[in-house]
Amino acid sequence: MLLLVCVMVTTTMFAQAQQHKPCKPKGGHSKHMAQQLQLTETQREQMKLIHENGSTQRTAIVTNEQLSASEKESKLKAFKEEQSRKIDAILTPEQRAKAKALRQQQKHRGSKHHAGAAPVVR
Numbered sequence: 001m002l003l004l005v006c007v008m009v010t011t012t013m014f015a016q017a018q019q020h021k022p023c024k025p026k027g028g029h030s031k032h033m034a035q036q037l038q039l040t041e042t043q044r045e046q047m048k049l050i051h052e053n054g055s056t057q058r059t060a061i062v063t064n065e066q067l068s069a070s071e072k073e074s075k076l077k078a079f080k081e082e083q084s085r086k087i088d089a090i091l092t093p094e095q096r097a098k099a100k101a102l103r104q105q106q107k108h109r110g111s112k113h114h115a116g117a118a119p120v121v122r
Contacts, residue, residue: 036102037095046090054083 061075088096
């Protein structure tokens with residue numbers, strides 16, 4: 001659930017940081033994923049903590065002007081993998097399978113949406 005949000009927000013933040021625009025993450029996807037995965041209240045609280053802590057880490061990477069674009073990209077990739085492991089750890093096997101399927105659907109929709117988009121000019 002939150003993995004999808006983290007991936008999408010992180011990707012958006014990285015792209016926007018390259019354009020020097022502030023990022024405004026949206027919370028609608030996390031609500032939808034929570035409903036689809038039928039998270040327990042405990043899982044929702046754990047996801048919220050993972051997301052809040054991750055947001056701070058992600059912002060630190062994106063706004064670090066001492067890092068090159070490739071260094072930021074590398075650190076963000078490692079960050080996303082770490083977030084995925086944390087999220088997977090609180091999901092049941094069934095929820096992990098469902099989350100994986102939902103992420104694939106979203107990835108597929110995202111690639112269709114961005115297929116005609118102009119490349120980012122730096």
